[in-house]
Amino acid sequence: MVEFAGWRMPVYYGGILQERNAVRKHVGLFDVSHMGQVLLDGAGAVDAADYLLTNSVGGLEVGQGCYSLMCNTQGGILDDLVVFRKSATAVWIVVNASRREADVAWMREHLRPGAELTDASVRTAMVAIQGPAADRTLQRFASASLASVAYYHCQEMQVAGMSCLVSRTGYTGEDGFEISLAWEQGPRFWDCLAAATKAAGGALCGLGARDLLRLEAGYPLYGQDIDERHDAYQAGLGWAVRLQKDDFLGKDALVRLKQAPPAQRLVMFVLETPRVPRPHSEVLVDHQAVGEVTSGSQSPDTGRGIGLAYVKSDYAEPEQRIAVAISGRDYPGRVIRRPLVKGSVHSRSG
Amino acid sequence: MIVPEDLLYTESHEWVQVKGKVVTVGVTDYAVGELGDITYLELPEEGDQVAKDDSFGVIESVKAVSDLIAPVSGRIVKVNSELSDTLDTVTRDPYKAGWMVQMEMDDPSELEELLTAAQYRAKLEEEKEE
Numbered sequence: 001m002v003e004f005a006g007w008r009m010p011v012y013y014g015g016i017l018q019e020r021n022a023v024r025k026h027v028g029l030f031d032v033s034h035m036g037q038v039l040l041d042g043a044g045a046v047d048a049a050d051y052l053l054t055n056s057v058g059g060l061e062v063g064q065g066c067y068s069l070m071c072n073t074q075g076g077i078l079d080d081l082v083v084f085r086k087s088a089t090a091v092w093i094v095v096n097a098s099r100r101e102a103d104v105a106w107m108r109e110h111l112r113p114g115a116e117l118t119d120a121s122v123r124t125a126m127v128a129i130q131g132p133a134a135d136r137t138l139q140r141f142a143s144a145s146l147a148s149v150a151y152y153h154c155q156e157m158q159v160a161g162m163s164c165l166v167s168r169t170g171y172t173g174e175d176g177f178e179i180s181l182a183w184e185q186g187p188r189f190w191d192c193l194a195a196a197t198k199a200a201g202g203a204l205c206g207l208g209a210r211d212l213l214r215l216e217a218g219y220p221l222y223g224q225d226i227d228e229r230h231d232a233y234q235a236g237l238g239w240a241v242r243l244q245k246d247d248f249l250g251k252d253a254l255v256r257l258k259q260a261p262p263a264q265r266l267v268m269f270v271l272e273t274p275r276v277p278r279p280h281s282e283v284l285v286d287h288q289a290v291g292e293v294t295s296g297s298q299s300p301d302t303g304r305g306i307g308l309a310y311v312k313s314d315y316a317e318p319e320q321r322i323a324v325a326i327s328g329r330d331y332p333g334r335v336i337r338r339p340l341v342k343g344s345v346h347s348r349s350g
Numbered sequence: 351m352i353v354p355e356d357l358l359y360t361e362s363h364e365w366v367q368v369k370g371k372v373v374t375v376g377v378t379d380y381a382v383g384e385l386g387d388i389t390y391l392e393l394p395e396e397g398d399q400v401a402k403d404d405s406f407g408v409i410e411s412v413k414a415v416s417d418l419i420a421p422v423s424g425r426i427v428k429v430n431s432e433l434s435d436t437l438d439t440v441t442r443d444p445y446k447a448g449w450m451v452q453m454e455m456d457d458p459s460e461l462e463e464l465l466t467a468a469q470y471r472a473k474l475e476e477e478k479e480e
Contacts, residue, residue, distance in 0.1 A: 016412060017387045208386070212412065274390045276410060297412050298389040327408065327415065 022203035036100030044114020071250030125186030130176030173217025173343035218338025271333035
């Protein structure tokens with residue numbers, strides 16, 4: 001167990017590798033109750049969300065959500081998150097646990113009229129079920145047909161006899177769901193799904209597997225790969241910014257930033273060595289420093305080191321040969337297109 | 351936590367088996383538990399000379415990278431080169447099949463500075479409480 005953003009969480013239950021394999025092949029269950037849950041309610045809720053976030057909330061249909069950033073006025077990333085339009089007057093935002101307090105304070109400070117903000121985090125439990133068998137494993141307990149819940153959509157339903165908000169989202173690159181429910185019902189809900197997961201040949205999954213899965217999928221981790229010092233265009237997240245929207249926090253800065261190509265870009269890379277590239281390791285081209293590693297691990301499929309790094313834009317194209325310094329030696333590799341592992345989420349999202 | 355009685359231990363979680371002038375060295379059950387799945391192992395070559403407390407190799411997992419620390423000064427006389435092909439041997443059987451190197455000691459009195467099984471167990475208890 002480790003301390004994570006004020007919560008005690010398991011790094012693994014059985015082992016990082018076996019848990020990761022379970023998610024890729026069958027199904028894995030994650031307790032993600034640490035995530036922050038913010039609700040905006042009122043006639044102005046959608047407009048308020050559109051002002052706070054970079055992606056379009058007004059353009060979502062009821063029940064639909066999207067990945068978005070929240071930026072400061074210089075265009076620096078305050079958090080990456082998922083936002084859902086629950087109704088014409090209700091918006092649900094899921095934020096990183098490590099950013100919850102900062103996000104809520106910022107949102108309150110910049111809340112447009114006609115919207116009420118509730119930080120529902122500590123009264124909401126959340127469980128993620130991920131993997132090619134997630135749908136059929138969860139369906140046994142769900143009162144509604146999960147097939148009708150499209151990717152990045154949410155629906156209220158009974159699961160295991162408890163009122164839940166189910167979204168077809170996740171952080172693994174596999175098909176799956178994230179399920180929110182009342183905190184007090186969390187333990188009973190967990191026990192039920194944990195038994196079902198294990199019976200289906202799956203595994204309970206901790207932070208270690210979660211980090212490896214998201215890295216294989218090419219997803220950034222806030223605080224490690226993205227933070228206030230980086231903007232959407234450096235991070236390759238310009239697709240989550242709708243500059244055509246009316247004014248929103250950071251818009252002016254992002255308009256300016258988009259006009260000039262970024263000097264550095266976040267890329268994924270693979271190495272020839274089995275060694276794990278560590279955060280802050282130097283990235284080199286022809287023995288010259290061109291960047292820095294932000295996340296690293298070892299690919300279970302290839303047994304080779306993998307990671308994300310910011311590199312000077314001249315060296316950010318796929319197939320660019322690079323080297324990474326590990327423990328005083330330079331190990332060769334190359335930039336690749338994300339994701340490394342194309343999981344079952346890609347067949348769902350169409 | 352497995353801590354065989356007949357071995358000596360270092361502060362950095364290596365174990366030492368003494369047979370005359372030769373010692374066999376590996377990492378403890380505690381060490382492999384802390385590391386998790388081992389992703390990389392680098393061992394020295396036969397004939398290498400190592401000083402006590404210097405690094406004689408590297409063991410790495412997704413979680414961490416650790417130097418392997420020589421418990422005594424001496425010459426590497428044998429290396430378990432098969433280990434690199436089956437890294438999970440270290441995890442499954444750290445005290446037998448997971449042995450890493452054998453060294454010929456320069457100065458057997460250095461053994462006196464190592465921990466007994468009881469002392470190592472006490473150290474693990476302390477670390478647990480931290």
